[in-house]
Amino acid sequence: MLLASGLATGGYWLWQRLPAFQLSKVDVLEQVEVRGTFNAVTEEQIKEILLPYLHAGFFSADIRAMRFALLEHPWVIRASINRRWPKGVVVEVSEAQPLAVWGRDRLLVASGALLPRPVQMQVGNLPELAGDEELVGQIMSQYQALASLLTTRDMEVKRLSFDDLSGWHLELVSGIELKLGHDALLERVNRFLSLSRGLLAPYLQKVAGVDTRYGNAVAVQWKSEQE
Template sequence: MLERLLIRSRAVPSDPPRRKGATSLGPERDRFGLLKAVLAAAPWGQVMMGAAIVLLAAMVPWGTSQFLNAMDRQVMAIDVTGTLVGENRTSLERSAGKWIGRSFFATDLSEIKDSLEQRPWVESAAVKRVWPDRLQVEIREKKPLAYWNSDQLVSRNGELFSPGNPEVAGKLPRLAGPDERVKEVISMARVMADTLTGHNLGFAGLSLEQRGAWTLTMANGIEVVLGRDQVEERFDRFITVYQERLASRSDEVSRVDARYSNGVAVQWKSVEPASRSKS
């Protein structure tokens, strides 16, 4: 029976011979191998660090905003500090009061500063926040040097200002002249005041007329007309004549005209005619 069985089988072809040096990987395995090589070469530590920094930088403003919103309050009070002479503390607090009720963090402090520095007496205003709901304003006033013309003051920095209450400055010298020449008047006044002080005399004021003539006023009320030319020489000559001839009778002198080349003319308080005193 076995002899009748014919077993036919199809020959399985053998693998084709491989070329020397050929690889057995297919195209798909080649691609994955290249990708793995690229990934292995990438600096993943630095990439992750950079990504973390970018994410943190993006979240900080958002987190800060959320924190400030949670901590924010309304401004409940404004405190004014500083030595005040011309300004009134209550008036200043009332002027700054329009910021009460606004956001503690969102309020623009420079806006408050600029507003207060528009006031005549205020030289500068420093504004800061005081947690949780107050603002503090430190005021520095202008320091008046003298009265200027009829209704103004001039500061030690040479700045003219016009407060509504100039009289609170107290006893100060009186200066006068064109506004554009204020610094020239101040400079001349300082020179004359120092000279008078050196001779135990007092300075009360100095005026410069529009046409350029100078007139000095001493603390004892005597006016000294110095004119437009050789003002310093005439002033020195007056000092010499005053010390030698007039000091003992100063309470009788009303006015001295120093515009002479060889002396001064004296106007007395009495009815006497003006006399001529030679230097």
């Protein structure tokens, strides 16, 4: 028994002291389990990013470098990697969450960044935001304020845009378009909401647009009979 124990201990000692390149030959990583909910990034893309690091082997693989490589992907905001004996790693990835569509090929995310829109990504009913890219932070802030205000059915934001000439322009899910001017945005929207619950309530389906850029009044544009 003592001899067997000594051999076992000696074998472990030798294993611990094998050069890293020899261990790599024995322990090349072959199994990559990817966890996460994927919309912007695919599991195949994750594995492709990690591929150059897998040949280092179980003990020598640079987990820190693998994580940083994943975080270089614009849509990956968090990543963790853990070794799984004997020849694998478990990868967990979190994506940025899109808030709105910006133009044809980009999406606005919660951090305020504009990211390229992945071909395979489904955007569902995301609102559309538009304006000077230098004002993206201001436009995002105004959208978030409006989104918390416009919560009833058909009153959600469909599109919000800003330009220096006409100011803010808001299109609701119902199809009604609001001209809001350059300032007092929430006050003007609240004025419309009060009218929509009162004087305009019976006629909302006939309203095409409302111009709120007047002091204490609004101008209502009605739909044509063909609509």
